[in-house]
Amino acid sequence: MKTIIRQGRIVSPSEVYEGDILIDGETIACIGRNLETEGAQVIEAKGKYVIPGGVDVHTHMDLLAGGSRAVDDFYNGTVAAACGGTISIVDHMGFGPEGCDLHHQLKEYHHLADNKAVIDYGFHGVAQHVNQDILDELEGMMEDGVPSVKVYLTYDRRLNDAEALQVLKRMKELGGVTAFHCENHEVVEYCRKAYRESGRTGPEYHAKSRPNLAEAEAVARILNLARLAGDAPVYIVHLSCRESLEAVLDARKKGQKNIFVETCTQYLTLTEERYLDKDGLKYVMSPPLRTEEDCRRLWEGLAAGDIQVVATDHCPFNYGKEKQLGRDDFTKCPNGAPGVEERMSVIFSEGVMKNRISINRFVETLCTNPARIYGCYPQKGILQPGADGDLVIIDPNKEYVLTHDRMHSAVDYTAYEGMKVKGQIDLVMQRGRIVAEGNVFKGQRGAGRFIHRQSLDNA
Template sequence: MKTIIKNGMVVSPAETYEADILIDGEQIRCIGRNLADEEARVIDAAGKYVIPGAVDVHTHMDLQAGSSRAVDDFYDGTVAAACGGTTSIVDHMAFGPKGCDLHHQLAEYHRLADGKAVIDYGFHGVAQHVDRGILDELEAMAEDGVPSIKVYLTYDFRLNDAEAFQILKRMKELGGVTAFHCENHDIVEYCRRTCVETGRTDPIYHAKSRPNLAESEAVARVLSLARLAGDAPVYIVHLSCKESLEAVRDARRKGQKNIFVETCPQYLTLTEEKYLDPDGLKYVMSPPLRTASDCEALWEGLACGDIQVVGTDHCPFNFHKEKQLGKDDFTKCPNGAPGVEERVPLLFSEGVLKNRISLNRFVETVCANPARIYGLYPQKGILQPGADGDLVILDPAAEWTITHDKMHSAVDYTAYEGMAVKGKIDLVMQRGRIVAENGAFTGERGAGRFIHRKCYGAE
């Protein structure tokens, strides 16, 4: 099937221009003015923006976390993603059994996603211990389309500095990227234990027990390890505070390269006051929500390019079920919140239309940069001949309010309930097929394909 998107304002990281887009089968054939083809259906995008299908490289579908499991599987979660303008995800695998190899979880996640996902998807590996076998296996993972791995500096399967350093060195040799969850485990655990022992168990103490400096110290430490490993590519997930951003800037000022930084919509638009609300458990995530000053610092970091990516860390647990495990003690509440559907409209409304970031920076951070860093580009993340026919038609004038009943996730809330938004997604295409239109999912279960990603820098 052929499709022509007519009269839209096409947006790339570098420019915005009026043009038509001809999609032939699954790929973009050409972009130009006054395109015509008798065999093509025509979709009029006059007065609207046409952006690449968004890429979310930080989701947690079907995640097992202790006794709780994220309520979105790869069907529900990717339906929500599609309706929110995201046409590709790269999902972070959960920890597997103690001592398992990397391919154990890769096989498990193929079982969870294959035949369910409605959009294209990839996986990040997860390092939960380090030995010669794991270091050797990283090469086979890259050959299998997984040239990235995540390291946690907190939680049960955290790595110590020596283990993280070995991962960084090996991934640099392979041309891969190592992602880090940066929090100082010992400080966080001490603060959490002290809060519980002194009866401070309300949700606000989730934030107080994970202070900014516990994150920024870990960020600075990871950057030092990456530099010691020969400027190994390092990706900081969900950076949430101004001190962490300054640690990144300091490393770059000293000449360090290959540093990639991600933040999330919740750290740009919500603050720790949410923990004081009666439903404060909805916002228990790690890192926690910060202050308005931190939000402003992150917007500035996005605007100037110090932050390259906006992901979501989508990891939903029902407020009226799993989250209630923390009703008497915040430390018992599973960490995570939904956001895969809200990301694109939120960032456009709060960022572009409030003049915090440019339209082109918006597309850069939700489409092109995540695709480039994690080996999906130029198949994904850009509108150009030869790329997949993944695109979003966005109406910049439409106004609406985010409410749970408009969302498509299986979770029972949205963290952005009642937030007024300007800019609405009219239509979403994946590989030339319409998967969402006017807020309704129109795609097919299992139509998503596994993305065999390339190593960093390979195009």
């Protein structure tokens, strides 16, 4: 099947130009003007932006966290992603049984995702302990299409500095990327205990127990370890505050290379005042929401190119059920919030339409950079001949109010309820087929394919 996207405003990280896109089968065959192909389906896009399909490299589908499981599985969650303009995800696998090898979770996640996902997907490995067998196994994971591994500096399966350093060194040898959840575990646990024992157990104390400096200290520490490992590639997930960004900028000023930074929609648009709302448990996530000043500084960092990626950390638990575990004690509330469907629209509206970032930076940080860093470029993240026929058409003149009843996730709320959004996603295509149109899902269960990602040396 052939499709022509006619007269759209085609966007890359560096330019915007009017043209036609010819998709032949699953890939882009040609980009030009006045393209004609007999029998092709023609989709008019005049006056609208045509951008690459979104790439979200930080989701948690079907995650089991303690006694709670995220309510979106790989079907519901990827339907939501598709309707929101995201056509590829790289999911962070959860912890496996104590002492398990890396492939244990890879097998488990293939079982969870294969024949369910409606969009293309990959996985990040997770290092929950370190020994020589694990370090050796990292190479096998890369051969199996998983050239990235995540390390937590907090929670029960966290790694210490010596273990993190070993992972960084080995991943540098292999051309892979190590992603880090950066919070100082001892500081956080001390604060949580102090608030709980003094009876301060409302959701606002979740934010107070995880202060900016607890994150920034861990970010600086990991950057130092990465430098010690010979500027090993390091990716900071969900950076949320100005002090952490300052630590990154300081390291770069000293000449350190291979530092990649991700923030998320919520840290650009929501603030800690939400914890004072009667439904403040909805916003219990780690790291927590910060201040208006932190939001402003992150937008500046995004505009300047200091932050490379906007992701979501999509990890939904129902407010009416799982989140209520924390109604009397914030420490018992499962951490996480939905966002995979809202990301593209909210950042377009709050970023591009409010002149905080350019449309080019929007494409760069939500599509191209995540694909580049994590080894699925140029198959994903760019509109050019030979790339997958993944694209999104956005009408910048349409406005609507974002409400839960528009969403496709299985979760019972959206963190962005009532937000006025300027710019509407009209159509989403994956590999040449329409998967969403007019906020209606039109794809197929199981149509998504596993993305066998490449190492940095081969991407």
